[in-house]
């Protein structure tokens with residue numbers, strides 16, 4: 258389950274309206290298009306992104322590193338795509354995967370501006386979370402949001418994440434240290450390896 262694999266895992270989940278799959282090295286232009294189209298929309302909610310996020314060449318380098326993390330099982334970067342897999346509608350990343358007595362990771366996500374308010378992130382995360390819990394055997398998924406990010410807070414609450422705390426000056430978002438509400442989803446039925 259954990260440890261370096263020679264090939265990155267190929268994970269492709271389907272929901273009613275989306276293909277939710279791990280990104281791979283041929284996604285460079287799709288991801289560049291997504292970040293270029295949503296640059297202004299995502300700015301208040303994300304760390305400052307350098308220009309390379311808007312160009313396939315920047316993503317080629319980054320996808321090499323991400324594929325390595327997929328091989329190691331240390332992170333899982335999902336793209337939310339249309340059924341033909343031509344357009345990235347959003348992303349959902351499970352990062353900093355730790356095993357041992359923790360079996361935990363962080364979750365981050367974003368959805369393109371034109372896809373807001375249709376239940377798409379909820380649909381995608383239900384499926385991706387199930388994969389992380391059942392196939393990757395993650396017990397705790399942590400996701401944190403700025404108090405004024407009501408859409409994100411609502412989404413997490415609907416998915417069953419519970420509030421665990423409040424951290425001041427927690428993350429550098431849009432160039433400023435911003436407070437965050439800390440939440441987590443734990444898998445009640447987690448069982449040790451069979």
Ligand SMILES: CC(C)(COP(=O)(O)OP(=O)(O)OC[C@H]1O[C@@H](n2cnc3c(N)ncnc32)[C@H](O)[C@@H]1OP(=O)(O)O)[C@@H](O)C(=O)NCCC(=O)NCCS
Pocket residue numbers: 299302365366367368369372373374375376377378379380401402403406408409411412
């Ligand atoms: C956070 C974010 C992903 C939430 O997107 P979202 O579209 O609101 O999320 P959901 O998929 O849960 O959709 C819920 C909305 O769709 C509506 N909806 C419409 N059809 C629906 C359906 N079939 N099923 C469920 N919800 C549906 C719901 O009513 C709700 O809208 P409302 O909040 O206006 O009531 C998005 O706002 C985003 O990308 N923000 C910028 C980046 C960001 O903040 N990232 C997170 C940092 S912590």
